[in-house]
Amino acid sequence: MKKGHLIGIGIIAIAIVIIMTSIGDASSYESFNTAMEMKKDGNENAIHVVGQLKKDTGGEVVGLNVREDKTSFTFVLVDNEGTEQEVFYNEPVPADFTRSESVVVIGQYKTDEIFIADKILMKCPSKYQETDVQAAGM
Amino acid sequence: MINTFIGNLGHVMSIVAFVSALVSAYAYYQYYKANELEKASWRRFSRVSFYIHAVSSVMIAFSLFEIIYNHRFEYFYAYSHSSKALPVHYMISSFWEGQEGAFILWIFWNVILGVTLIHTNKAWEAPVMIVFALVQAFLVSMIMGVVIGDLKIGSSPFILLRDATQAPIFQMNPDFIPEDGTGLNPLLQNIWMVIHPPTLFLGYASTLVPFAFLIGGLATKRYSEWVRPALPWAIFSAMVLGMGILMGAYWAYVTLNFGGYWNWDPVENAVYVPWLILVASVHTMITYKKSSTALKTSIVLVILSFILVLYATFLVRSGVLGDASVHSFTDLGLSGQLLIYMLFFLAVSLFFAIRSWKHIPSSEREASVYSREFWIFIGATTLGLMGFQVILPTSIPAWNALVESFGGISNMAPPADQVEFYTKFQLWFGVALSLLTAVGQFFWWEKMDKKALKDALLTPYIISVLLSAAIIVLAKVYDWRYMIIVLAGTFTIVANAVILSKLLKKSTFKLAGGSLAHIGLGMVLIGIMFSSGYSDTISINMSGLTYSNSWEDELNKEHVLLWINKPTQMKDYTVIYRGRQKKVVGINELVPAKILESTDQVNEAIALEDYKDYFKKGDKVNLVLEENDYFQIDYFQNEVLKFSLNPMSQFNEGMGGLISSPDSKIYLNRDLYTYVAAMNDYEDPEWKDDEFYEVSPGEQFHVADFVTYFDGAEVLTEIDDYVLQEGDVAVKAKLRILDYDVEKTLEPTFIIRNNQVGKLPVVDNELGIKVTLDNIIPEEDQFVFKVNQYQKDYVVMKAIVKPYINVLWIGSILMLVGFTVAIYRRFDEFKKMRDKGLE
Numbered sequence: 001m002k003k004g005h006l007i008g009i010g011i012i013a014i015a016i017v018i019i020m021t022s023i024g025d026a027s028s029y030e031s032f033n034t035a036m037e038m039k040k041d042g043n044e045n046a047i048h049v050v051g052q053l054k055k056d057t058g059g060e061v062v063g064l065n066v067r068e069d070k071t072s073f074t075f076v077l078v079d080n081e082g083t084e085q086e087v088f089y090n091e092p093v094p095a096d097f098t099r100s101e102s103v104v105v106i107g108q109y110k111t112d113e114i115f116i117a118d119k120i121l122m123k124c125p126s127k128y129q130e131t132d133v134q135a136a137g138m
Numbered sequence: 139m140i141n142t143f144i145g146n147l148g149h150v151m152s153i154v155a156f157v158s159a160l161v162s163a164y165a166y167y168q169y170y171k172a173n174e175l176e177k178a179s180w181r182r183f184s185r186v187s188f189y190i191h192a193v194s195s196v197m198i199a200f201s202l203f204e205i206i207y208n209h210r211f212e213y214f215y216a217y218s219h220s221s222k223a224l225p226v227h228y229m230i231s232s233f234w235e236g237q238e239g240a241f242i243l244w245i246f247w248n249v250i251l252g253v254t255l256i257h258t259n260k261a262w263e264a265p266v267m268i269v270f271a272l273v274q275a276f277l278v279s280m281i282m283g284v285v286i287g288d289l290k291i292g293s294s295p296f297i298l299l300r301d302a303t304q305a306p307i308f309q310m311n312p313d314f315i316p317e318d319g320t321g322l323n324p325l326l327q328n329i330w331m332v333i334h335p336p337t338l339f340l341g342y343a344s345t346l347v348p349f350a351f352l353i354g355g356l357a358t359k360r361y362s363e364w365v366r367p368a369l370p371w372a373i374f375s376a377m378v379l380g381m382g383i384l385m386g387a388y389w390a391y392v393t394l395n396f397g398g399y400w401n402w403d404p405v406e407n408a409v410y411v412p413w414l415i416l417v418a419s420v421h422t423m424i425t426y427k428k429s430s431t432a433l434k435t436s437i438v439l440v441i442l443s444f445i446l447v448l449y450a451t452f453l454v455r456s457g458v459l460g461d462a463s464v465h466s467f468t469d470l471g472l473s474g475q476l477l478i479y480m481l482f483f484l485a486v487s488l489f490f491a492i493r494s495w496k497h498i499p500s501s502e503r504e505a506s507v508y509s510r511e512f513w514i515f516i517g518a519t520t521l522g523l524m525g526f527q528v529i530l531p532t533s534i535p536a537w538n539a540l541v542e543s544f545g546g547i548s549n550m551a552p553p554a555d556q557v558e559f560y561t562k563f564q565l566w567f568g569v570a571l572s573l574l575t576a577v578g579q580f581f582w583w584e585k586m587d588k589k590a591l592k593d594a595l596l597t598p599y600i601i602s603v604l605l606s607a608a609i610i611v612l613a614k615v616y617d618w619r620y621m622i623i624v625l626a627g628t629f630t631i632v633a634n635a636v637i638l639s640k641l642l643k644k645s646t647f648k649l650a651g652g653s654l655a656h657i658g659l660g661m662v663l664i665g666i667m668f669s670s671g672y673s674d675t676i677s678i679n680m681s682g683l684t685y686s687n688s689w690e691d692e693l694n695k696e697h698v699l700l701w702i703n704k705p706t707q708m709k710d711y712t713v714i715y716r717g718r719q720k721k722v723v724g725i726n727e728l729v730p731a732k733i734l735e736s737t738d739q740v741n742e743a744i745a746l747e748d749y750k751d752y753f754k755k756g757d758k759v760n761l762v763l764e765e766n767d768y769f770q771i772d773y774f775q776n777e778v779l780k781f782s783l784n785p786m787s788q789f790n791e792g793m794g795g796l797i798s799s800p801d802s803k804i805y806l807n808r809d810l811y812t813y814v815a816a817m818n819d820y821e822d823p824e825w826k827d828d829e830f831y832e833v834s835p836g837e838q839f840h841v842a843d844f845v846t847y848f849d850g851a852e853v854l855t856e857i858d859d860y861v862l863q864e865g866d867v868a869v870k871a872k873l874r875i876l877d878y879d880v881e882k883t884l885e886p887t888f889i890i891r892n893n894q895v896g897k898l899p900v901v902d903n904e905l906g907i908k909v910t911l912d913n914i915i916p917e918e919d920q921f922v923f924k925v926n927q928y929q930k931d932y933v934v935m936k937a938i939v940k941p942y943i944n945v946l947w948i949g950s951i952l953m954l955v956g957f958t959v960a961i962y963r964r965f966d967e968f969k970k971m972r973d974k975g976l977e
Contacts, residue, residue, distance in 0.1 A: 003507070007515075007516070007519075011519055011523070014523055015523065015526065018523065018526060018527045018530065018563070019530065021563075022527075022530045022531045025531075025553045025559050026531065026534060026550050026551060026552065026553060027550075027551040027552065027553055027554040028549045028550060028551050029549040029550075029551050030549070045554070046554030046555065047551070047554070048551040048554075069695065069699045070699050070816060070932070070934050071695045071696075071697040071698070071699060071815075071934060072690075072693075072695060088690070090693050090694075090695065090696070091696075091697070091815065092697055092815040092816035092934045093816060094796070106551075106554050107554075110689045111689060114689070116689070116693075118554065118555070119554070
């Protein structure tokens with residue numbers, strides 16, 4: 001066998017390993033229900049859940065509970081299927097957290113009651129809104 | 139009055155630039171095909187049309203800057219990216235904060251590069267400039283803002299605010315102009331934001347040059363001659379793009395609170411991958427120059443690096459990344475155009491590459507293991523695989539979008555822990571690369587066989603083993619993976635240093651580019667290993683709280699809560715938060731915020747007290763960006779104040795959040811990096827219930843938890859900001875409040891006028907209390923104080939020690955120096971050939 005072929009096979013092998021791990025380590029978007037099933041099946045991989053903060057009828061965020069030392073907090077997230085879940089985040093509350101339109105939590109269930117977020121991504125209302133223009137102008 | 143002239147000028151200029159780009163592409167094609175008689179006139183015409191394009195492109199940039207510079211807030215771009223308070227150098231940042239401005243910057247660089255090429259090349263002008271002009275046509279179309287029927291081409295930066303938003307105010311008054319803009323993102327108000335984007339975009343733009351030479355070469359059947367003129371530009375591009383990436387990393391490190399210099403965010407990956415491929419192409423092109431192999435590989439890599447730049451632009455600016463990135467780019471609806479742009483050049487390059495493939499010379503001889511071609515090829519392959527490993531997961535959101543556009547459902551998400559995921563591959567690729575550079579350099583400069591190789595490598599190998607052993611012991615590197623990195627890194631440094639010293643002895647500095655850049659690579663590898671692998675969060679588990687649930691006890695709390703004036707132990711340091719400060723124009727040090735009271739004017743405050751020699755009570759002072767608070771954190775060791783750090787933070791309503799910028803203590807061998815993660819909002823406190831204290835002068839009592847002395851009261855004859863009338867009685871009580879080692883004096887006032895009582899309470903934001911002198915009972919010599927509490931001022935902070943980060947910075951600078959030396963050498967070669975009339 002020629003050396004070139006060996007190298008070619010080597011490259012293909014590494015590329016396959018890369019593709020397999022990319023698929024294997026890729027996370028997925030889930031709902032709290034499917035995340036809970038995964039946890040029950042013993043799958044501890046971190047997954048993404050998209051949802052909104054729980055709000056009362058007046059539009060105020062409810063269920064936000066900051067720990068005494070202000071370095072972590074819990075909140076209630078409602079996923080796109082409508083399931084409510086208490087989520088713990090081991091970081092101080094991001095300042096625009098309560099204003100976010102939607103929240104992506106990346107993490108897993110620790111116990112049956114609590115979902116631990118390793119990371120939170122927030123989608124915030126656009127910087128420029130009609131009301132802003134008015135407020136800035138008047 | 140709304141100024142529509144300048145916007146129309148910009149808009150018209152972008153149409154002119156678009157048309158002239160197409161015309162010059164056509165003209166250059168005719169110039170190329172024309173016979174000797176007509177050549178001169180076609181050449182003149184093509185050049186004129188490209189110069190028209192160049193001038194109109196510059197005019198686009200000028201118009202946009204004029205709008206920002208003159209605060210024309212009737213334009214959406216100025217309104218949304220700038221404000222009156224911005225100094226001129228940040229107006230420049232405003233220019234490219236928006237995507238349209240970034241495209242204009244790109245267009246501008248291409249113009250500069252295009253004009254340079256016209257004047258430095260003879261034989262290559264026509265084919266190269268056709269590619270240039272076509273690229274420019276695509277880029278200008280992104281900002282053209284022309285609507286034909288339902289089709290919208292480009293997003294113009296010259297639209298008026300009233301056309302961009304449906305705000306009701308414009309129905310009442312179409313000529314309404316906002317007083318001020320919404321400002322520039324404070325994180326971008328930084329010197330790096332002024333220089334980083336132009337560097338990065340010059341890097342992006344310059345990848346076009348080797349690509350244009352390649353396409354020109356393939357189209358004109360000069361299958362191999364394109365390498366010489368393309369090579370210095372490819373190295374230039376790799377250098378500038380590398381510098382842009384580095385500046386971005388450094389900027390992230392010094393002003394963004396990501397916690398580090400590299401985050402494997404999709405936006406970062408999108409520049410990293412083209413750079414890797416570019417570097418690989420530089421190596422194969424150099425090999426080709428030396429031994430006529432690897433031409434096909436070079437062609438593939440040059441095409442790939444250019445297409446990857448376009449793919450990166452597509453990923454970042456089409457909105458397809460969506461939630462996957464922390465960098466927010468608004469979707470301007472350009473995704474279709476960006477896709478066509480990329481696919482067009484992909485098709486063009488595939489067409490020419492496939493058409494010429496069988497004509498491209500390649501050596502039939504199999505490269506020997508003892509040849510430099512072999513090792514360079516392995517190195518280029520490693521770089522390619524590195525890029526592949528990064529771009530694949532980065533494209534997951536694009537993959538989802540693709541599946542969904544065909545009606546499928548894909549719920550794949552990027553890896554949950556990106557840093558861990560990418561590091562576990564890139565680390566080993568990095569080790570492989572550094573070993574390859576060490577060995578490769580020996581093959582490069584000397585003829586090698588088995589024995590010569592052994593002899594050449596033995597000394598560097600022994601030196602680097604000894605050196606790494608010393609590093610491992612002294613710096614306590616006890617992880618086997620990190621030991622391998624140290625060994626690989628030092629081996630690269632030592633081996634390349636040996637080559638460097640030989641080169642310098644034998645010939646000129648001109649040849650030293652490669653070994654310098656490779657020494658830099660070794661240092662970068664070691665620097666990354668130490669600063670990231672041994673990065674140590676020292677603000678960990680400080681609360682002393684125990685939690686009701688066991689799972690929470692297992693988690694590390696990585697932040698520390700610092701109450702004002704309260705000493706807190708943090709690893710080797712005792713830290714005390716001492717309050718907020720502001721930056722004042724003309725004063726080198728920060729000024730306590732509590733002695734400044736802001737006025738109605740932007741960035742202006744009145745001094746409430748004298749401050750050193752700088753200003754007196756009642757003076758007006760100008761603030762630098764008044765929203766910014768600098769939190770003074772004092773670091774003590776053995777009761778001695780070692781240093782203070784002042785991380786910045788601000789509440790920004792417009793940006794919707796807390797914006798923080800770190801501050802670091804920089805030592806030779808480590809950085810102590812700190813940033814504010816949360817802060818107290820005392821703007822609108824929710825006061826707790828009234829508490830009343832009856833005390834007589836001289837008495838000591840407790841207000842909240844503070845020891846308080848009531849020193850006595852005095853009758854006043856005058857009060858600030860208040861005119862006393864005949865018969866008024868004003869009494870001021872003096873309270874001394876102790877908070878740790880700080881003593882504060884609070885003086886609430888009580889006024890009686892015509893049997894009416896007026897009370898002037900005192901609020902101390904730092905202590906979070908409001909004290910009112912509520913009543914005086916003269917017969918019992920008792921004073922009644924009403925106290926409302928809120929909470930003491932505090933800051934939640936993260937502190938990380940990053941060892942040997944300077945090795946990383948020095949290594950990267952060395953790499954850039956190496957590139958620069960190589961550019962000089964390769965351009966010199968090209969110039970000599972050109973002046974001989976060969977090219």
